[in-house]
Amino acid sequence: xxxxxxxxxxxxxxxxxxxxxxxxxxxxxxxxxxxxxxxxxxxxxxxxxxxxxxxxxxxxxxxxxxxxxxxxxxxxxxxxxxxxxxxxxxxxxxxxxxxxxxxxxxxxxxxxxxxxxxxxxxxxxxxxxxxxxxxxxxxxxxxxxxxxxxxxxxxxxxxxxxxxxxxxxxxxxxxxxxxxxxxxxxxxxxxxxxxxxxxxxxxxxxxxxxxxxxxxxxxxxxxxxxxxxxxxxxxxxxxxxxxxxxxxxxxxxxxxxxxxxxxxxxxxxxxxxxxxxxxxxxxxxxxxxxxxxxxxxxxxxxxxxxxxxxxxxxxxxxxxxxxxxxxxxxxxxxxxxxxxxxxxxxxxxxxxxxxxxxxxxxxxxxxxxxxxxxxxxxxxxxxxxxxxxxxxxxxxxxxxxxxxxxxxxxx
Numbered sequence: 274x275x276x277x278x279x280x281x282x283x284x285x286x287x288x289x290x291x292x293x294x295x296x297x298x299x300x301x302x303x304x305x306x307x308x309x310x311x312x313x314x315x316x317x318x319x320x321x322x323x324x325x326x327x328x329x330x331x332x333x334x335x336x337x338x339x340x341x342x343x344x345x346x347x348x349x350x351x352x353x354x355x356x357x358x359x360x361x362x363x364x365x366x367x368x369x370x371x372x373x374x375x376x377x378x379x380x381x382x383x384x385x386x387x388x389x390x391x392x393x394x395x396x397x398x399x400x401x402x403x404x405x406x407x408x409x410x411x412x413x414x415x416x417x418x419x420x421x422x423x424x425x426x427x428x429x430x431x432x433x434x435x436x437x438x439x440x441x442x443x444x445x446x447x448x449x450x451x452x453x454x455x456x457x458x459x460x461x462x463x464x465x466x467x468x469x470x471x472x473x474x475x476x477x478x479x480x481x482x483x484x485x486x487x488x489x490x491x492x493x494x495x496x497x498x499x500x501x502x503x504x505x506x507x508x509x510x511x512x513x514x515x516x517x518x519x520x521x522x523x524x525x526x527x528x529x530x531x532x533x534x535x536x537x538x539x540x541x542x543x544x545x546x547x548x549x550x551x552x553x554x555x556x557x558x559x560x561x562x563x564x565x566x567x568x569x570x571x572x573x574x575x576x577x578x579x580x581x582x583x584x585x586x587x588x589x590x591x592x593x594x595x596x597x598x599x600x601x602x603x604x605x606x607x608x609x610x611x612x613x614x615x616x617x618x619x620x621x622x623x624x625x626x627x628x629x630x631x632x633x634x635x636x637x638x639x640x641x642x643x644x645x646x647x648x649x650x651x652x653x654x655x656x657x658x659x660x661x662x663x664x665x666x667x668x669x670x671x672x673x674x675x676x677x678x679x680x681x682x683x684x
Contacts, residue, residue: 276313277306279327279335283317289337290322292669294379296335304334309413311338311346325384326410330455336384336410351414352421354382359430365662370475370497372482374663375426378407380673381665385411388422389490391482392437394474400437401468402426403490406446409454419463441468445490449594460485472553476501478528479553480521481546488518495628495660495676496521496588502656503586503624503680504529510583513537513575513616515568515609520547520561522586522624527556535582537564537571572612585613586624593629602629603640610644614652614683623681626658630675637677645683656680 281289285300296314306312306327314322314335324346325337338346358381362373376388385408392400402422406412419442428437442463451458462468470483475497484491504525509532514523517536524547526534538544544563551558564571568589587609592602610625617623627637634657645652658678659666666674 277310277327279304279306279312279314281314281316281322286316286320286322289314289316289340292337292340294325294337294384294667294670295333295672296325296337298332298334301334304329309409311410326408328409328454331409331453336379336408338382338384348417348421351383351418352425355418355421355425356430357381358383359425361665362663363431368663369477369501370473370494372471372473372475372492372494372497373431374494374661375402375431377664377673379670380667383411384408386418387490388426389494390426390431391471391473391484391491393471394479395472397436397438398471399439399441399468401441401443401471401484403443403445403484404463405444405448405490406456406459407448407450407454409456412446412454412456441465443468443484445484475521476504476525476528478524478550480519480524480550481553493518493521493588495664496626497663498661499624499626499658499678500525502658503584503622506622506624506680507531507584510622511535511581512584512586513582513613514586514588515572515613516587516589517547517563518543518588520544520550522588523547523561524550524554524556526584527551527560528554531560531584533560533562535562535564537566537568539565539567541565569609569612572609572616576612576615580616581618582616582621583618584622584624585617587613588624588626589628591629592627593631596631599629599631599636602632603636606632606637606640607644607647610641611648614644614648614650617650617683619684621683622655623652623683624658624678625681626676626678628676630672632677633671634674634677638679641679641681651684653682653684654679655682 280303282302312327325335371392371394387405389403447458482491507526508530512526517538523534660676
């Protein structure tokens, strides 16, 4: 049987030499490889470049795994990458949560694989490991990878992540990217019964996470460090938490002594969960107001009514799903930041975010600059923010820096 191989077009090897893990269809001259299998990648002149798994149904035809000709992609390869990812988390200083992303796909050298751990903080119980197979190459190795995860994810491997002795596995392979890989969604327990909601501890506060129905794998773990950082500006402040979801930024603000918090979200269920998180932490519920509705519309009503705040948090969902949506996304980001800037008292703080990977940090800052000019406000950047360190960014894969944030003083 011939060796599975992919041959590139002339002068299309630069990204491979720079160790970018994606090869798009336009770079490939010839492919002789079954979908989901590992192929050897060659330059047009016959030079061996790398190896990675192939999918003819995806625009990203090859996801590269190794640039070492001596490194076989076998069970020991996957074990080694998983152990390395866990070692990276174990070495994080002062991690603020009993939940963490253990495997961050391409940034951990494991394209298409995400694994998040949620450990019960209030009482002893099983930890829940949420598994996501986002690509065909991971899907065909699902059973092997699950077996390895059960083997290497132990309390001893992750000291400081809470007290637990049993690991429950849950599948949340339901991200939109699976459709682009020709895969259906799959959600459900991998072994055993449906997991119960888990109360995690983040920065000294408790949050209930339902891995079955929550956004992403149950919680926005990528904002863990940012919620703690923003709360430092909230003592005695009137805080507007837009796109509040289950109230993460608002709960931290109340925990830091905020005078009032207004949580705004389209989902009544999310706002109710946020109320539960306030009560779970015995924080003053009378200081919290929840507003259900379209955030753009609600903020316009606040503007028209002359409402002002000391801190405004803007953490919208991803506006750009594809390259052709970037321009519209930038209009959305400018609109919401223009509204947010107009709702701040002089000297107030704006914490504004974009989780659209296709909107670069530079472009996002230009959008906020445009909003500041139109709002006629003076804006100072106090801190630039990114995803939490358990969501590492690969230096050769800038797309892995998808979460951008600016913490600004507004005059």
